[in-house]
Amino acid sequence: MSQTVPIRLYVNGDRHDIEIEPRRTLADALRDDCGLTGTHLGCEHGVCGACTILVDGKPVRACLMFAVQAEGTSIRTVEGLAPDDQQLHPVQRAFWEKHGLQCGFCTPGFLMLVAGQLEEKPDTDEEEMRDVLSSNLCRCTGYQNILKASMAAAEEMSG
Amino acid sequence: MTAVVPPSWTGRSLPRVEDPSILRGHGRYVADVAARDRCWYAKFVRSSIAAGRIVGITAPPGVRIYTAADLDGVGEIVASLARPDFVTTRQPILARDVVRFVGEPVAMVLAETEAEAEDALERVVVEIEPLPAVLSVADATADQARLVHDVDFPGDPNTVVDGRIHTPGFDEVFAAAAHRVSVQVGSARQSAMPLEARASHAAYDPATGRTTLHVTTQMPHVIRTGLADVLGIREDDLRVIAPDVGGGFGAKMALAREDVMVVHAARRLRRNIAWIETREENFMAAWHSREQVYDVEGAFTEDGDLLAVRADLRCDVGAYSCYPVTYGVEPLMAMAELTGPYAVREYSVRSRAVLSNKCPIAPYRGVSRPVQVLAMERLMDVAARRLDIDPVELRMRNLVHEFPHRIPSGLVLDNASHRQTLAAAADLADVADFRRRQRTARDEGRLLGIGFSSFAERTGYGTPAFAARSAPFELKPNAVADVITPGFERVVLAMDSSAGVTVRIGASPHGQGLRTALAQVISDELGVAPDEVRVIHSDTDATPYGWGSFASRAMVMAGGASLLAARELAGRLRTLASSRLGGLPGDIDLSDGEARHRETGESVPFFVLARDTYHSSHLIPDKGEPALEATATYDPSGTFANACHVAEVEVDPATGAVAVTRFLVAEDAGRLVNPAIVDGQIQGGVVQGIANALFEELIYDDRGVLVTTSLMDYLPPTLHEVPDIEIAHLETTSPQSVTGAKGVGEGGTIGAPAAIANAVSDALAHLGIDVNHLPATPHRLRTAIRSAQAAQAADISDRETAS
């Protein structure tokens, strides 16, 4: 058994005191130790973006960060995106309305990517949005509706 | 009373019922099941050698390891067809004595956490004595070729399928034709690469002795059959669940050796065991496809009528036969469907599957059709140039336009709109305008090109379609057929005593929105809203046997079965209602959750009819079963969707990079149950086709080691590489599909590579470059452009010297 260290993570406003090996990635800590399996792992080498979350408001690949590095930060995952059980975040709603997902495996990563972008810059134009969206991979949708959904969310959030 | 015409739910782009849970992060994929469980983790020691003899496997004490020696009672995976040319080989669960490809599982280790399992993996030493690896069709079929499997090959060495068709009139027509045009096309090996790699989680229940397997599969029932057969247990000892599945594209419809191990270990150790595949393993060992080379020759009249096609089709199928569809899947589909939508009279074809020391193949979206269409559509463009006929005109001449039409392989094309989709696409494309833009761009040194691709997408393969792959065989009186013939879909539709509607389906969706689409079909028949229809799927304990979701079949097959069941249930509701309201069942309309007498306007809620049925069954009129339930099976021979794709590209002569600047699809998938879902399938399919055409390639080195094992080497496109995709729909229905829907899952991927190859060839026509082998990577194009330019320069200087 390798040595573990205690760390404290703040995720979606909740405090998680967990014991982990220092080599544990933030993605694994969220999934296995905090029970937040909405963050997906598609490659574990930083390319696909399925594991994208927000750390202090900035999109981060959770598979490329050690959990110990996230101490003291404020983390947001897909589970924390909707304000409550009744409503969806504008980005979630736009993905639903514009058919922006198929198998849904990439979806949490895209949602966090777009939510992070639009919360920082609600008036993101299409060209910049294309750049942003090009950081993640989707194997199902061909991206067409992901772009449409993201622009619809931009319109709502900037409007 | 005027009859109230109920609104049709079918045909509307309803948002999917699947989405809210996924959007909230509540999707349940296999790894999520494992993350919530204190299970042990399995990891696989894999061969790093393409071909060799296992000399020793050692692990330090403390490492829990399984090798082939620990598999007493476990059988092998055998996937076979009843054909005289078919050679059966066997796939052991862990390599025994020999290894046959890099990535082949040799041993399994178990540990309490995934990280510890990874540590254990590193401590296992496998010693393998290398043998010469067979890495190409040419090597594999040479006279003294080393055999990948030590079995008898009646024909050429390593040739496991060798299909032939030769129509009686071929020789004469072919010899007499005015023009013979030949092309060789090919595709690199590719990976379906679902974003979720493979994964399984087996939970042993000591109370019942049963094991529940969560596995990321497209066909849970069939996988259960395969597992039970290999493990020598009864199917009811196993429950197989495909929870949310993160994409399949064919790569999740084959029985995985790793899954057999996970179930075996869970049963032996009476513990929960999970295996989560890494992306690297997925590239090495989770099925490849598309490594095919086709030589195709067309015989044309002076006017451009394509009379006859001769073809030699070769598929490198890797080291093993995938269960259940076998390694015949690529060559046999190609042999049957090559001539596609063209009215070819005579046909002579040889189609082979050849073994190699590479990862085995399995279906990948479109199977061999992307290469078939590449062959026929390159043939059309090359012939158009040779015969000096406009390429659209040449296609138009030859497309089948009277239905049904029997093609030389024996398949029957049902109602379709080949000419109309081509016309629609040509209209949208405005070729004259493009040619103007192309000339202007050329003056600026920019290379634009346009390419067409017309094709038929066979969909909804039922049992008759799969049975045709085998020679007719007799069932032995007391033994099972050793051939698996997929096909039918079955559903059980029920209204419970609270009038809730549930349909249990044998198909198993993984992102196609089937729950939404089936609910739309059923709700129209029953007169309820789609969100009142619950669709239960992907659990062998809860659903009838079915073959799953693959080959663009779910909407045709499960949709057809759902429609038939819904009609039957609706009939029963009408009977019950007429006994309450008077009149005949035919006088009753069903809508808004109630049955209404068309003349009197009197109505009774379904809730009352349901309560009658279950709770006052002694009173129900026909003394039928005290249940509102209908079971239906649908098993047509298959239908054909059709489409025409048009690509515009710009090639950068300096780098060889291709930008797809415009992409058009004129699609006829029959009746659109949910247009948004259909468009989503087309868009996703086209992007995979663009990927296949320009980017994706699995590369083995000359020792048979796969070098493209990460997403930094294998390059699925991002949004940057993808244009807007414009789609136009035609809706030709066919008697081969009761819903009118024809299936659309693969068309995008089938047609796009050919359209792009034609477009890039058009852009480079002035250099005499034909793009026939995909992917057309920057390196390949740049090399071709340079050597063409050098040749032209040499030509010019030759001529100057001569003058």
Ligand code: FES
């Ligand atoms: S899983 Fe983190 S980028 Fe792919």
Ligand code: FES
């Ligand atoms: S929806 Fe399947 S990977 Fe994006």
